Amino acid sequence: MRENIWKNIKRGFKANKLAIAGAVMIVALALISIFAFLYPVDPNAISATERLMGPSLAHPFGTDDMGRDYLARCIYGGRASLLVGFLSMILSTALGVLVGSVSGFVGGAPDAVLMRLVDALMSLPTFLIMIVMNAFLKPGLQNIVLIIGFLTWMNIARIVRGETISLNEREYVIYARISGQKKRATILHHILPNIMPTIIVAATMNIANAILMESALSFFGLGIQPPTASWGSMLSNAQRYIQQAPYLAVFPGLLILVTVISFNYLGEVLRKVFEPK
Amino acid sequence: MEKLLEVKDLKVSFFTDLGETQAVKNAGFEIEKGDFFGIVGESGSGKSVTTKSILRLGPSNCKIMGGEILFKGEDILKKDPAKLREIRGGEIAMIFQDSLSALNPVYTVGNKMVELIRRHTGMTKQEARNRVLELLTAVGITDPEKAMKSYPHELSGGMRQRVMIAMAMSSNPQILIADEPTTALDVTIQAQILHLLLELQKKNGMSIILITHDLGVVAQTCKRVAVMCGGYVVEEGSVEDIFLKPGHPYTQALIASMPRVGGTFEQFLERDLSDSSGTLCPFLNRCKYAAAACEKCLPDFYEPEKGHKIRCHRREDKK
Amino acid sequence: MSKTLIEVKDLQVCFRQKSSKILSFKPGILKAVDQVSFTIQKGKTFGLVGESGSGKSTIGKAILRYHKPAGGEIFYEETEIGSMAEKNLLPYRKKMQSVFQDPYSSLDPSHTVQDIICEPMEIHRMYDPKERKERARELIRVVGLKEQDLLKYPHEFSGGQRQRISIARALSVKPEFVVCDEPISALDVSLQAQIVQMLQDLQEKYGLTYLFISHQLQVVQKICDEIGVLYLGRLMEVSDAQKLYSNPLHPYTRMLISSIPVPDPRVKTLDQIITDTGVQSREIGGCCFHNRCPWCTEQCRQETPALREAEPGHMVACHKY
Numbered sequence: 041m042r043e044n045i046w047k048n049i050k051r052g053f054k055a056n057k058l059a060i061a062g063a064v065m066i067v068a069l070a071l072i073s074i075f076a077f078l079y080p081v082d083p084n085a086i087s088a089t090e091r092l093m094g095p096s097l098a099h100p101f102g103t104d105d106m107g108r109d110y111l112a113r114c115i116y117g118g119r120a121s122l123l124v125g126f127l128s129m130i131l132s133t134a135l136g137v138l139v140g141s142v143s144g145f146v147g148g149a150p151d152a153v154l155m156r157l158v159d160a161l162m163s164l165p166t167f168l169i170m171i172v173m174n175a176f177l178k179p180g181l182q183n184i185v186l187i188i189g190f191l192t193w194m195n196i197a198r199i200v201r202g203e204t205i206s207l208n209e210r211e212y213v214i215y216a217r218i219s220g221q222k223k224r225a226t227i228l229h230h231i232l233p234n235i236m237p238t239i240i241v242a243a244t245m246n247i248a249n250a251i252l253m254e255s256a257l258s259f260f261g262l263g264i265q266p267p268t269a270s271w272g273s274m275l276s277n278a279q280r281y282i283q284q285a286p287y288l289a290v291f292p293g294l295l296i297l298v299t300v301i302s303f304n305y306l307g308e309v310l311r312k313v314f315e316p317k
Numbered sequence: 318m319e320k321l322l323e324v325k326d327l328k329v330s331f332f333t334d335l336g337e338t339q340a341v342k343n344a345g346f347e348i349e350k351g352d353f354f355g356i357v358g359e360s361g362s363g364k365s366v367t368t369k370s371i372l373r374l375g376p377s378n379c380k381i382m383g384g385e386i387l388f389k390g391e392d393i394l395k396k397d398p399a400k401l402r403e404i405r406g407g408e409i410a411m412i413f414q415d416s417l418s419a420l421n422p423v424y425t426v427g428n429k430m431v432e433l434i435r436r437h438t439g440m441t442k443q444e445a446r447n448r449v450l451e452l453l454t455a456v457g458i459t460d461p462e463k464a465m466k467s468y469p470h471e472l473s474g475g476m477r478q479r480v481m482i483a484m485a486m487s488s489n490p491q492i493l494i495a496d497e498p499t500t501a502l503d504v505t506i507q508a509q510i511l512h513l514l515l516e517l518q519k520k521n522g523m524s525i526i527l528i529t530h531d532l533g534v535v536a537q538t539c540k541r542v543a544v545m546c547g548g549y550v551v552e553e554g555s556v557e558d559i560f561l562k563p564g565h566p567y568t569q570a571l572i573a574s575m576p577r578v579g580g581t582f583e584q585f586l587e588r589d590l591s592d593s594s595g596t597l598c599p600f601l602n603r604c605k606y607a608a609a610a611c612e613k614c615l616p617d618f619y620e621p622e623k624g625h626k627i628r629c630h631r632r633e634d635k636k
Numbered sequence: 637m638s639k640t641l642i643e644v645k646d647l648q649v650c651f652r653q654k655s656s657k658i659l660s661f662k663p664g665i666l667k668a669v670d671q672v673s674f675t676i677q678k679g680k681t682f683g684l685v686g687e688s689g690s691g692k693s694t695i696g697k698a699i700l701r702y703h704k705p706a707g708g709e710i711f712y713e714e715t716e717i718g719s720m721a722e723k724n725l726l727p728y729r730k731k732m733q734s735v736f737q738d739p740y741s742s743l744d745p746s747h748t749v750q751d752i753i754c755e756p757m758e759i760h761r762m763y764d765p766k767e768r769k770e771r772a773r774e775l776i777r778v779v780g781l782k783e784q785d786l787l788k789y790p791h792e793f794s795g796g797q798r799q800r801i802s803i804a805r806a807l808s809v810k811p812e813f814v815v816c817d818e819p820i821s822a823l824d825v826s827l828q829a830q831i832v833q834m835l836q837d838l839q840e841k842y843g844l845t846y847l848f849i850s851h852q853l854q855v856v857q858k859i860c861d862e863i864g865v866l867y868l869g870r871l872m873e874v875s876d877a878q879k880l881y882s883n884p885l886h887p888y889t890r891m892l893i894s895s896i897p898v899p900d901p902r903v904k905t906l907d908q909i910i911t912d913t914g915v916q917s918r919e920i921g922g923c924c925f926h927n928r929c930p931w932c933t934e935q936c937r938q939e940t941p942a943l944r945e946a947e948p949g950h951m952v953a954c955h956k957y
Contacts, residue, residue: 504895560900
């Protein structure tokens with residue numbers, strides 16, 4: 041099964057050139073984010089004289105309204121976005137898998153109750169909740185991750201529950217039950233390993249979604265606070281200067297677009313790879 | 318007897334990411350009018366692919382690599398898609414093993430059949446309905462009105478197969494191809510369906526090609542049989558020839574390994590998943606009579622008696 | 637004198653069924669198993685034969701306590717396990733093992749063969765990890781596979797080989813009783829004989845007791861000592877294997893035997909099938925088989941026949957006897 045997965049992944053990628061581009065993009069972004077400190081310019085260094093300068097050799101992405109190097113800000117903004125995306129994906133995936141697998145495996149009344157809870161939470165207007173929560177909590181990385189994580193786990197729970205229910209009828213799960221295996225052990229050893237592909241695909245899509253949500257939050261000034269760079273807040277700031285310095289919006293905007301598309305492509309390819317043939 | 322269908326040197330392959338797999342390496346047989354012809358073999362022998370190729374019903378990655386299929390003297394493989402569609406479901410009809418997935422679940426049986434009949438003939442709705450009732454009664458359904466109002470999933474497996482047969486019979490086909498029609502049914506229902514097929518054949522004089530892995534079914538229904546193994550037809554003959562004087566070691570082993578009431582059944586060598594490539598006898602790895610000649614080349618057919626062909630190097634001693 | 641290992645008394649298993657009417661609030665109840673009683677002697681094989689809907693698989697799963705019986709009792713050597721609480725069942729689950737039908741879904745594709753065979757031993761806390769691996773090595777050889785196969789994954793094996801792995805898994809905890817639920821139905825005919833032979837050899841070697849469930853009468857005969865014929869959840873006939881074939885009493889058993897296509901063209905059975913165009917139906921009163929029975933009388937339509945001894949050791953549920 042393991043070797044098969046790698047072979048299939050390689051084949052999946054070969055078939056879809058865009059997917060390779062997407063994967064390369066994500067890896068590049070991740071590396072740049074990790075090694076951001078290697079770029080010599082301070083993203084927060086204000087300079088009154090170098091305001092709103094277009095792209096040049098000294099400042100490849102130009103400078104913003106406070107004279108800060110835009111490339112540096114984009115890099116650090118990327119790091120913030122990716123970090124939020126990744127951490128909230130972990131939270132939402134963990135919650136979603138826990139609730140979905142237990143609900144699907146145990147069935148009966150607990151399943152019904154949990155699923156009604158999921159339904160209720162999914163009907164809440166996410167964005168308004170985010171804004172309200174933000175008003176109550178101190179803005180900052182930790183709280184954004186918590187908010188996004190707690191608002192996006194329901195989707196994963198539903199998907200995981202569906203897969204779990206279909207696995208319940210497999211004879212090896214029936215055998216484990218008849219053998220007297222404890223329910224917790226069955227979920228851990230038999231259900232989860234076999235729904236791993238689904239989880240991975242859902243998680244990948246979730247990162248894309250989380251990055252978008254973070255950008256939106258930051259755009260409204262609710263997310264990562266200045267002076268820390270964030271693509272969303274950079275976009276927000278760029279509105280004022282859209283006539284004189286359009287590049288202020290173009291760079292972070294494009295970066296958000298490319299990153300989200302890359303994660304989505306990766307998710308699509310992985311889904312095709314894991315599809316039972 | 319005029320030859321209705323002739324399959325000659327058929328070669329069919331599948332193309333996947335892993336390359337080409339030859340499902341049928343060389344298949345050939347003849348069907349006469351009024352024949353009940355059985356094709357037997359294990360899973361993977363190529364029997365299903367052969368018959369699906371007659372009507373070009375294989376999946377998209379399946380290609381006919383060579384050979385001829387002559388229906389009433391004309392090569393179907395060379396016909397254009399429009400002509401083929403006329404023949405398919407018209408003069409040559411087919412029924413499958415899984416009746417549930419073959420029937421559209423959102424239409425009632427009545428709706429589907431009326432639509433089918435009106436498409437092939439010019440009848441009015443009322444005329445078509447009457448014809449459907451006629452057909453359903455002919456296949457042994459005791460309450461055809463109720464059956465017409467039912468959805469496929471509301472009917473039992475046996476009833477569904479009867480409906481499939483009724484649909485196939487609606488165009489008065491000359492050949493009915495039945496691909497493992499009773500494999501998924503209970504044995505008592507299987508007996509009913511096989512009895513029905515024999516009755517229909519007597520009444521309409523059509524030819525039936527029955528594909529199965531169950532030798533018992535073959536012995537009870539077919540007049541002539543082809544035995545397939547690894548993509549080749551290894552033996553062909555009348556049902557008496559095959560069961561009473563089987564010439565090919567594979568046929569002999571298959572018959573011996575059949576469990577029967579009041580008898581015993583022997584062991585059989587487990588199928589080697591890495592079967593031979595195609596230039597040698599497909600039974601080579603498991604044959605107890607394998608000789609030097611077998612490792613050199615694929616055997617040709619020999620005929621110990623008229624109408625009985627065996628593809629083997631070994632010659633049976635005749636008593 | 638053989639001891640009775642398993643006794644099933646008036647077993648009833650019900651399932652909730654979705655009503656076919658859209659607006660109905662009352663869920664239908666499907667009686668999958670209705671008042672079934674039989675005993676299995678230690679060291680012997682009891683066969684349960686029936687077609688789809690007969691409830692044979694359900695009985696097997698009820699004995700294994702995968703389903704909870706709605707009525708009746710199940711005894712394992714004098715102890716009633718049908719209504720035993722889950723927490724007390726563990727030692728009995730060790731004594732009872734199972735081998736299932738579908739070789740493609742009975743093994744977890746993400747586990748190695750070694751993990752699969754060791755799992756029941758882990759559940760029942762038998763031996764320490766090193767001894768378990770040793771036992772797995774021993775078992776894989778017993779079922780005719782190689783030691784190297786232990787580290788492979790199920791998808792690398794054929795259907796027949798996977799069934800052998802299932803059997804090795806069942807044997808790992810040294811069970812006394814094994815439920816074989818259609819263990820060969822999904823295999824090519826050529827492999828069926830092998831697996832049946834292996835099961836018989838293992839029975840002799842380890843003194844196992846089998847409940848062999850199958851829809852193929854012709855296969856069951858070789859391995860079973862006693863056979864019960866089921867139809868729509870009720871036992872129609874119980875007798876020892878030889879007698880069932882030489883002298884079947886119940887009309888359904890006779891229909892079943894005569895329906896099996898004989899692989900001999902000189903013996904034509906299809907013409908002898910009296911026009912049975914009947915379909916099995918649970919909704920008829922009296923004897924559940926009366927709508928397909930050529931000897932149906934008025935009594936059959938009204939009264940359900942009880943399972944009675946027609947000859948010594950031969951029980952039939954039919955008004956004829």
